[in-house]
Each structure stands twice: as C-alpha cells, then as structure tokens.
Amino acid sequence: MRKMGLVYDQIFLEHNTGSHPENAMRLKYILEALEDYQIRDKMTDIVPDEASLKQLSRFHPLRYIERVASFADRGGGYLDPDTVVSAKSYQAAVKAAGGVINAIDQVIAGDVESAFAFVRPPGHHALADRSMGFCLFNNVVIGAMHAKAERGLERILIVDWDVHHGNGTSDAFYNDPAVLYFSTHQQGNFPGTGRVSEVGGGAGEGFTINVPLTKGTGDTGFYYVFTQLLEPVARQYKPQLIIISAGFDAHHSDPLAGLALTCSGYAKMAEIVKNIAGDVCDGRVVLALEGGYNLGSIGHAAAAVINVFGEYGAVIDEPGRPPADFTQPTMRMPIDAAIETQKKYWKL
Numbered sequence: 417m418r419k420m421g422l423v424y425d426q427i428f429l430e431h432n433t434g435s436h437p438e439n440a441m442r443l444k445y446i447l448e449a450l451e452d453y454q455i456r457d458k459m460t461d462i463v464p465d466e467a468s469l470k471q472l473s474r475f476h477p478l479r480y481i482e483r484v485a486s487f488a489d490r491g492g493g494y495l496d497p498d499t500v501v502s503a504k505s506y507q508a509a510v511k512a513a514g515g516v517i518n519a520i521d522q523v524i525a526g527d528v529e530s531a532f533a534f535v536r537p538p539g540h541h542a543l544a545d546r547s548m549g550f551c552l553f554n555n556v557v558i559g560a561m562h563a564k565a566e567r568g569l570e571r572i573l574i575v576d577w578d579v580h581h582g583n584g585t586s587d588a589f590y591n592d593p594a595v596l597y598f599s600t601h602q603q604g605n606f607p608g609t610g611r612v613s614e615v616g617g618g619a620g621e622g623f624t625i626n627v628p629l630t631k632g633t634g635d636t637g638f639y640y641v642f643t644q645l646l647e648p649v650a651r652q653y654k655p656q657l658i659i660i661s662a663g664f665d666a667h668h669s670d671p672l673a674g675l676a677l678t679c680s681g682y683a684k685m686a687e688i689v690k691n692i693a694g695d696v697c698d699g700r701v702v703l704a705l706e707g708g709y710n711l712g713s714i715g716h717a718a719a720a721v722i723n724v725f726g727e728y729g730a731v732i733d734e735p736g737r738p739p740a741d742f743t744q745p746t747m748r749m750p751i752d753a754a755i756e757t758q759k760k761y762w763k764l
C-alpha cells in the first residue's frame with residue numbers, strides 16, 4: 417500500500433450551482449464510493465488552505481480575481497453562459513486552488529507519495545482573465561506555477577484526460593518548456609480547441625501535445641495513446657512532478673460527451689502514469705478533479721484510479737453496460753496523426 421493524500425473541504429459543497437450538471441452531488445457520490453470500497457480511511461487527509469492572492473495572481477490578474485469575489489459577494493448568478501457562481505463560490509474556488517497547492521507541497525515534501533484533490537469548482541477551462549466552462553480559477557495552472565516559483569521545479573508534466581480540452585491550461589503554458597501539457601479529448605466537443613497542430617510556441621514548441629479522439633473511442637484507444645505517445649514522451653521529458661487533470665467525463669455513461677472509457681480503462685491509464693512516475697519522479701503524482709457528470713459512475717471511476725495509485729486492492733464495479741470498444745479503424749486515425757506530428761520533437 418502506498419501513502420496517498422486526499423484533499424477535501426466542506427466548502428466545496430457550498431459552491432451552489434443548483435441543477436447544473438457540475439454540482440455538489442458529484443463530490444458526495446465520489447466520497448461515498450471511496451467509503452463503500454473502504455478506501456477513504458486508508459488515505460491521508462490534506463486540509464486545504466486558501467490560495468493567497470500572490471498564488472492566484474501568478475496566473476489571474478488581480479482585476480479578474482476581484483471581479484469573481486465581488487460577483488459572489490453580491491449573490492452570484494451566471495458569470496458567463498456556462499458558469500454559475502453562488503455566494504460561497506469565491507471561498508470554494510480559492511480553497512480549490514489552495515488544495516491543489518497543498519497536495520503538490522505534500523507530495524514534493526514526501527509526506528505522501530501521491531494525492532487526489534477533490535475540489536470544486538473545476539479549473540482547466542479558466543483563462544487568465546475569464547471564467548469558462550464551469551471553471552473560475554485554473555487550479556492546476558496555479559498549482560504548477562507554484563511548483564515552479566516556490567519549489568524550483570523545472571519540468572512538470574500535466575496529463576489532462578478530461579473529455580474536454582483544457583484550453584486554459586494549454587494557454588497558460590503554451591510557450592513554456594517547463595510544463596509539458598498533454599491532453600486527450602473528444603474531437604468537436606467543447607471548447608473546440610486542442611487540434612493536433614497545436615504543439616506549443618516559441619521556447620515551448622513541442623511541449624504541448626493534443627490528441628483529439630473520435631466519438632466512441634474507449635479503453636483500447638486510450639491504451640494506444642498512453643503507451644505509444646504519452647509514455648515515450650514522458651520518459652524522454654523526465655518530469656519532476658506529474659499533475660493529472662482528472663475528469664471522469666470520458667466514461668461511457670457521461671451525459672455531456674461520447675467517449676467510451678470504462679472504470680478498468682481509467683485504472684489502466686492510472687497504472688501507466690504510476691509506472692512512469694515511479695521510474696522518473698519518485699512516484700510524485702497529484703490528481704485534481706475536473707469534469708465527470710454521471711453520478712452513477714463518477715465515484716466508481718475515481719475509486720478505480722485511486723485504487724491503483726494507493727495499491728488498495730479493491731475490486732471496482734463497472735456501472736452500466738460498456739459499449740463495444742474501438743471497432744472502427746477511423747478511431748485510430750487522429751491518434752496516429754498526433755504521433756506523426758510529435759515525431760518532430762520526440763523519439764516515437
């Protein structure tokens with residue numbers, strides 16, 4: 417069994433979005449599943465601090481931070497067409513970012529080997545000066561910038577397996593070779609960015625990897641991406657820390673998307689990342705919750721991933737009936753295109 421941290425705070429339930437798909441029930445179902453599988457007690461609690469203005473403003477301008485705070489103070493509403501804010505959303509959002517920072521610090525300090533930050537609101541669509549796609553502050557970007565600025569890390573790998581492209585994270589590090597951004601996402605889904613040709617710019621060229629996937633791609637497709645592209649790149653890049661933007665909306669049951677991962681597919685991806693991390697960065701992996709909107713499956717998928725990183729030995733159920741996997745050869749085409757594009761930068 418490996419020592420694994422769990423970031424959580426009640427305030428994350430008070431980011432009240434009503435009947436929005438990104439709602440507090442998601443966290444309740446995840447925590448219940450971890451209890452049902454008898455995993456939660458084995459994890460080390462990490463109590464999140466609020467991210468400081470200095471930490472937030474490494475990415476977000478103060479003007480934007482103040483705008484979110486005052487909008488919440490006035491009771492909230494829709495900050496953009498997708499993103500709901502309630503009275504407590506600012507407090508939740510600063511603790512979500514702070515929680516990812518705490519997880520990173522504890523992993524770097526060696527207090528835990530890996531950690532999962534179960535935070536809301538999610539972060540990977542948040543741009544520097546604009547909320548987007550249910551996200552207020554970009555938790556993973558703020559965490560990675562902290563790891564660079566305060567902990568002196570020079571190579572951080574972000575694996576974003578949420579079904580949507582993390583456009584905010586990609587933007588933040590597009591010209592920065594110190595952070596390699598790797599994203600799998602469903603082609604044509606929100607927000608529309610993340611083409612294969614987006615490979616980074618300037619000194620960061622070759623340090624952004626996008627793998628848009630065809631609708632219906634499932635475990636076999638993800639395994640192909642992770643073993644044929646992510647793994648060789650990661651072993652050449654040798655990150656000092658791996659951060660996972662862990663969305664569970666690529667699961668076959670998700671109402672907002674059309675990929676076909678199963679819980680065992682998620683476990684396989686976790687295993688590949690864990691093995692890489694074990695070889696190149698003392699196992700240091702921090703996961704931060706992004707999307708995942710089927711309450712009947714999100715807890716199982718999260719438990720499947722944690723079960724791998726913590727080596728807890730639980731047997732995870734597969735909710736619903738997974739569709740037939742990777743039956744069309746066309747599903748491999750965008751993956752092969754991404755591999756071809758990246759051959760300019762990596763030995764593949």
Ligand SMILES: [Zn+2]
Nearest residue numbers: 578579580707
């Ligand atoms: Zn998503």
